[in-house]
Amino acid sequence: MTLKSLIVAALIFVAVPAAAADYVVDTKGAHASINFRVKHLGYSWLTGRFDTFSGTFNFDPANPAASKISIEIDTASINSNHAKRDKHIRSKDFLDVDTYPKATFVSTSAEKTGDKTGLIKGNLTLHGVTKPIAIKAEYIGGGKDPWGGYREGFAGTVDITLGQFGIKNILGPASEKIELSLHVEGKRKL
Numbered sequence: 001m002t003l004k005s006l007i008v009a010a011l012i013f014v015a016v017p018a019a020a021a022d023y024v025v026d027t028k029g030a031h032a033s034i035n036f037r038v039k040h041l042g043y044s045w046l047t048g049r050f051d052t053f054s055g056t057f058n059f060d061p062a063n064p065a066a067s068k069i070s071i072e073i074d075t076a077s078i079n080s081n082h083a084k085r086d087k088h089i090r091s092k093d094f095l096d097v098d099t100y101p102k103a104t105f106v107s108t109s110a111e112k113t114g115d116k117t118g119l120i121k122g123n124l125t126l127h128g129v130t131k132p133i134a135i136k137a138e139y140i141g142g143g144k145d146p147w148g149g150y151r152e153g154f155a156g157t158v159d160i161t162l163g164q165f166g167i168k169n170i171l172g173p174a175s176e177k178i179e180l181s182l183h184v185e186g187k188r189k190l
Contacts, residue, residue: 020060023152023186025071027054031153031185034073042174048080057186059152061142064118067110069184073103075126094167100127108132116140120156126165133158135182150188157181 025032034053040046055071076097078089090097107122116139124133135156142152158180162169169176 020058020063020066021150022056022058022189024189025053025055025057026151026185026187027052029185031151033183034071035181035183036178037181038178039174041172046080048078048086050074050077051079052077055184057184059142059186064112064139065110067107067118067120069105069107069120069122071105075101075103095127103127105133110137124160124165126160127167129165131160131164133160140185145187151185152188153183153185155181155183 032053032055034050035047036049037045037047050073052074053071055069057067057069059067075095076090078086078095078097080086080089089095092099103124103126105122105124107120109121111119111121113119118137118139120135120137121132122135123130135158137154137156140153140155143150145151160178160180161176162178163176
């Protein structure tokens with residue numbers, strides 16, 4: 001192969017846009033989190049997270065609207081940094097994790113709303129009830145990692161209402177809305 005043909009081949013390779021790829025959410029490296037906050041009696045914010053979850057997504061930078069995401073959460077892994085409270089949240093009074101051990105989110109559509117923002121719509125199943133939600137998403141970035149892989153990262157927020165999912169609210173109207181924040185870094189599947 002001549003130098004000229006090598007240069008032409010390199011230019012063609014560089015000019016080819018990134019294609020859709022499948023990613024695994026990097027929970028093993030702790031590069032992802034699902035956090036929440038809720039007003040406690042309207043006086044302060046109670047914050048926490050789910051420690052155990054998994055997921056996959058498909059992302060094409062040239063066509064973000066074709067993106068798909070699927071997340072599964074172990075509801076018993078809720079962690080509000082207070083063991084007695086967590087036991088109560090896991091009980092039949094709230095999440096009833098013995099009956100409903102998993103919560104899931106499966107996207108149905110994605111819409112680009114700005115240069116690095118979008119709206120991901122999908123179905124959240126929590127406490128045995130499935131409802132549509134819309135996650136306000138932000139593209140953080142993507143590229144090669146130091147270990148020879150490729151990663152993409154996103155953040156998102158969504159508010160949900162406990163009553164929509166059949167969960168009793170015993171803390172009053174100020175505590176009905178839960179704010180979820182998601183930080184997802186995915187490692188491209190080989």
